[in-house]
Amino acid sequence: MIRPPGQPYLSAPQIRRRVRTLAASIHKTYRNRPLTIVALLKGSVFFVVDLLRHLDPDTEVEFWNISSYQGTRSTGKIRGLHHCRGNFVGRDILLIDDILDSGLTLDRTRAHAKKLGARTVQICVLLSKKRKRVHAVKARWVGFSIKDEFVVGYGLDLDQRYRALPSIRTLPKGV
Numbered sequence: 604m605i606r607p608p609g610q611p612y613l614s615a616p617q618i619r620r621r622v623r624t625l626a627a628s629i630h631k632t633y634r635n636r637p638l639t640i641v642a643l644l645k646g647s648v649f650f651v652v653d654l655l656r657h658l659d660p661d662t663e664v665e666f667w668n669i670s671s672y673q674g675t676r677s678t679g680k681i682r683g684l685h686h687c688r689g690n691f692v693g694r695d696i697l698l699i700d701d702i703l704d705s706g707l708t709l710d711r712t713r714a715h716a717k718k719l720g721a722r723t724v725q726i727c728v729l730l731s732k733k734r735k736r737v738h739a740v741k742a743r744w745v746g747f748s749i750k751d752e753f754v755v756g757y758g759l760d761l762d763q764r765y766r767a768l769p770s771i772r773t774l775p776k777g778v
């Protein structure tokens with residue numbers, strides 16, 4: 604196994620405990636309403652699977668494969684949204700992403716889910732960077748508020764690397 608990059612930031616047990624409490628809160632909120640989860644790929648893949656283990660078995664799941672990042676910077680554009688579909692008419696949608704940064708990704712995906720007929724759209728992110736957002740997006744559920752640093756692991760990547768790390772680590776900016 605290669606030496607992991609950067610510095611440790613959030614351990615696997617810390618993430619596991621937090622995911623469990625988030626799932627309990629989501630479960631309570633949607634108790635009597637059929638829920639569709641929309642997971643943004645690829646960054647949310649560990650997070651959504653771990654959440655789903657604690658949600659209702661009839662929760663529906665869609666995966667939307669979109670991207671905006673190159674290296675440690677956002678390109679300012681979302682690629683892949685026109686392929687994203689789902690049977691959303693009249694349904695409650697919960698968007699799941701790994702991290703809320705500028706707000707671009709969740710702003711655009713929320714608008715797309717509404718266009719597909721969603722009754723409500725809420726947002727759940729594992730991480731939220733403490734910074735000024737370019738797009739006004741508020742997540743109803745946030746796992747951890749983190750400083751404005753580049754992080755990898757538990758699904759988060761740097762140019763497709765390090766997703767498989769079980770914990771989250773910080774990398775120096777501009778790598």
Ligand code: IMP
Pocket residue numbers: 643646671672677700701702703704705706707708709752753754755759760761
């Ligand atoms: P936003 O569109 O600027 O809010 O960025 C959200 C997307 O950028 C996320 O879905 C991530 O894929 C990616 N991203 C933002 N910050 C980081 C980071 O620190 N590490 C890895 N990916 C990130």
Ligand code: MG
Pocket residue numbers: 644645646647670701
């Ligand atoms: Mg991503």
